[in-house]
Amino acid sequence: MAIFGPFSTVRAQSAADPRFAAAHRYVADLLDPHSPIHRRIHQIPVGVTERVELEGGAFALEQVYQSKPRPEVFLESHRKYIDVQVIVAGAERMEVQDIARLTISQAYLEERDLIKYVDTADTSHLVMTPGNVAIFFPVDVHMSTLLPVMGQVLVRKSVVKVPVE
Numbered sequence: 001m002a003i004f005g006p007f008s009t010v011r012a013q014s015a016a017d018p019r020f021a022a023a024h025r026y027v028a029d030l031l032d033p034h035s036p037i038h039r040r041i042h043q044i045p046v047g048v049t050e051r052v053e054l055e056g057g058a059f060a061l062e063q064v065y066q067s068k069p070r071p072e073v074f075l076e077s078h079r080k081y082i083d084v085q086v087i088v089a090g091a092e093r094m095e096v097q098d099i100a101r102l103t104i105s106q107a108y109l110e111e112r113d114l115i116k117y118v119d120t121a122d123t124s125h126l127v128m129t130p131g132n133v134a135i136f137f138p139v140d141v142h143m144s145t146l147l148p149v150m151g152q153v154l155v156r157k158s159v160v161k162v163p164v165e
Contacts, residue, residue, distance in 0.1 A: 002096050002142070004126055004134040007031055007086070014135060022055040023084045023160040030060075030086060030158055031131055041088050041156050057163040064156050067092045067147045075117040075143045079108065081161040083136040085144060087128045090155035093146035095123035099139045113161075117141050138164060 003013050007027055014020045029035040044050055044064045052060040067090070077099055085094070097120065106116035126134060127148060136142045145155070 001098065002134060002136050002140045004094075004128075004132065006131055007133045010133040010135060019056070019082070019162050019164075020084070020135075022058045023162050026052075026054055026058075026060055026160060027084065027086050027133060027158075030088060038088070041158065044156070046154065054160070059161050061159045061161070062157075063159065064154070065145065067153045067155055068145050069147055070143075073143050073145050074105075075102065075119060075123075075141050077115050077117070077136075077138060077141045078113045079115070079138055080113045080164055082138070082164060083134075083142070084160035084162055085128075085134045085136070086158045086160070087130050087132050088156040088158065089130055090153045090157075091127070091129045091148040091150070092144060092153070092155050092157075093148055094126040094128055094134055095143040095146065096126065096134075096136065097123045097141045099141050102141050 003010050011024050029037045032038055041062045044062055046064050048064060050062045102117040104115055105118045108115045
């Protein structure tokens with residue numbers, strides 16, 4: 001099931017898995033206000049996503065967007081990649097549910113590594129703020145980019161895609 005919380009906690013809980021080594025190094029730099037990676041994500045314009053290649057087949061999608069109301073987003077999961085979602089600035093809500101409890105609404109799209117699910121209110125809610133990380137495995141159906149309690153917020157975030165195998 002998903003792992004979430006401050007980066008130090010998430011890193012400690014996933015450090016034994018070698019698949020996350022490149023992601024951990026990248027996230028540590030991303031969250032360091034003195035690093036070039038941190039400065040780079042603060043230069044990305046709103047609405048733009050930049051892809052950054054990492055070691056071991058992993059890559060990061062650095063994104064800047066306005067958080068969205070729930071009707072504008074969807075529940076999803078992936079087969080080939082584990083999501084490591086990192087909030088750098090702003091805040092958003094995320095929802096998560098076990099894959100076995102949901103119904104597929106859109107079959108697997110291999111080119112996007114994406115499965116969509118029928119919406120449900122039966123999810124767990126996460127409030128994500130700067131420095132928080134969430135790891136979503138293939139069994140974790142998730143919805144992100146949601147408006148936090150305070151309303152629409154500009155979010156600077158990176159989603160690291162870690163190969164399952």
